[in-house]
Amino acid sequence: MSAATTRSRTPDRLCAEAVDLARAAAEEAAAPGVVGEHEGLVSEGDRVVTHFFGCKEPGYRGWRWAVTVARASRAKIVTVDETVLLPGADAVLAPEWVPWSERLRPGDLGPGDLLPTAADDPRLEPGYTGADEPPPNSVLTEDLAALAEAEDAEVTGGSPAEQPVAPSRGSIAAVAEELGLRRARVLSRYGLQSAAARWEQAFGPNTPTARAAPASCESCGFLVPIGGSLGQAFGVCANEFSPADGHVVSLAYGCGGHSEAAVMPKPPQPAPPVIDETRVDPFPLRPSPDSGSVPATEDTSSAELGHA
Numbered sequence: 001m002s003a004a005t006t007r008s009r010t011p012d013r014l015c016a017e018a019v020d021l022a023r024a025a026a027e028e029a030a031a032p033g034v035v036g037e038h039e040g041l042v043s044e045g046d047r048v049v050t051h052f053f054g055c056k057e058p059g060y061r062g063w064r065w066a067v068t069v070a071r072a073s074r075a076k077i078v079t080v081d082e083t084v085l086l087p088g089a090d091a092v093l094a095p096e097w098v099p100w101s102e103r104l105r106p107g108d109l110g111p112g113d114l115l116p117t118a119a120d121d122p123r124l125e126p127g128y129t130g131a132d133e134p135p136p137n138s139v140l141t142e143d144l145a146a147l148a149e150a151e152d153a154e155v156t157g158g159s160p161a162e163q164p165v166a167p168s169r170g171s172i173a174a175v176a177e178e179l180g181l182r183r184a185r186v187l188s189r190y191g192l193q194s195a196a197a198r199w200e201q202a203f204g205p206n207t208p209t210a211r212a213a214p215a216s217c218e219s220c221g222f223l224v225p226i227g228g229s230l231g232q233a234f235g236v237c238a239n240e241f242s243p244a245d246g247h248v249v250s251l252a253y254g255c256g257g258h259s260e261a262a263v264m265p266k267p268p269q270p271a272p273p274v275i276d277e278t279r280v281d282p283f284p285l286r287p288s289p290d291s292g293s294v295p296a297t298e299d300t301s302s303a304e305l306g307h308a
Contacts, residue, residue, distance in 0.1 A: 015049035015069050016041055018078040022051035022067035025080040031057065035065055047071050048081070055085065062091030123191030127184055192230060199234055203244045205252035213254025214261045221259035223249070 019038055026035045036054025044050055053065040068081040087093055104115075117124065187195070204210065217223045222239035225231055226248070233251055237244040242257040 009043055011041060011043040011049050012047045012071065014071055014076060014078055015047060018049075018069050019051060021078060021080065022069055023053060025067045025083045026053050026065040029083045030055075030065060030085070039064060044068060047073070060085070060092070062088045064088050123188055123194060124185040125188035125191075127186040196230060196233065199248045200250050203237075203247055203249040203253045205250060205254075207253065209243060209255050210253045213256060213258060215258045216252050216254045217249050217258075218251040219258075219260060220254070222257070223251075 034057040036056050039052040041051045048070045050068045055063040066086045067083045070081045071078045224236040237249050239257045242255050
């Protein structure tokens with residue numbers, strides 16, 4: 001170990017004693033009353049020392065004010081080099097920043113929001129690629145290009161999708177244009193599998209509703225078929241009383257609103273009433289004197305007890 005290394009690890013005496021100077025610098029940079037006690041120092045090099053002070057500011061628990069002081073060679077005046085707020089070992093830090101593309105979740109896209117799709121999105125693959133044109137989608141082959149140059153023909157560069165006029169009829173580009181299949185990109189196999197797994201998790205055969213269903217959606221009259229390869233396993237529910245109304249459901253999904261479910265059972269007959277409230281009991285307007293529980297004749301023994 002060299003002498004220079006030994007000197008750099010030993011704090012300079014004058015810089016180490018400049019605690020008041022470092023505190024004044026920290027209080028000048030911080031808000032009043034947020035600089036705490038002196039928590040130690042560390043040697044940064046020859047005649048360079050960093051003093052640490054506690055931070056009392058709310059929201060910065062575990063942080064420390066670090067003030068670096070230094071002095072020139074053979075000088076006795078210590079000056080402030082830098083003041084900064086640094087996190088300590090147990091400091092509360094903000095979570096690691098995550099790009100928006102990784103933080104985005106289904107349902108986050110609102111009205112007016114635009115979601116750009118990356119060029120290398122694994123869910124998509126090129127759609128029409130101009131299979132009837134030589135790669136890389138050139139307008140003419142090399143032989144025809146030489147012939148066109150000899151004939152002074154005017155040829156517009158670019159792929160058929162970039163041409164200002166529709167391509168000639170009979171080509172793949174023309175057929176794709178008529179069928180509406182001329183899209184730049186379509187779902188890749190990964191995109192199809194990802195969508196299928198997502199839909200099956202929401203409305204698939206393993207959901208509690210499907211397990212208690214009388215039959216699957218494959219035989220339900222409310223199922224609207226969809227096209228494409230996904231139509232072999234999914235459809236759209238059109239039963240307004242179903243929990244999956246308007247959603248893409250698996251053909252193995254099912255609910256109690258199946259169109260071929262059993263006939264609705266008749267409502268159970270209520271038990272006969274204990275009191276017949278449908279019968280009217282006639283009561284005379286002027287009952288006979290002896291119809292009550294108390295005899296009409298006066299009883300001397302009961303009269304003494306206060307009975308009428």
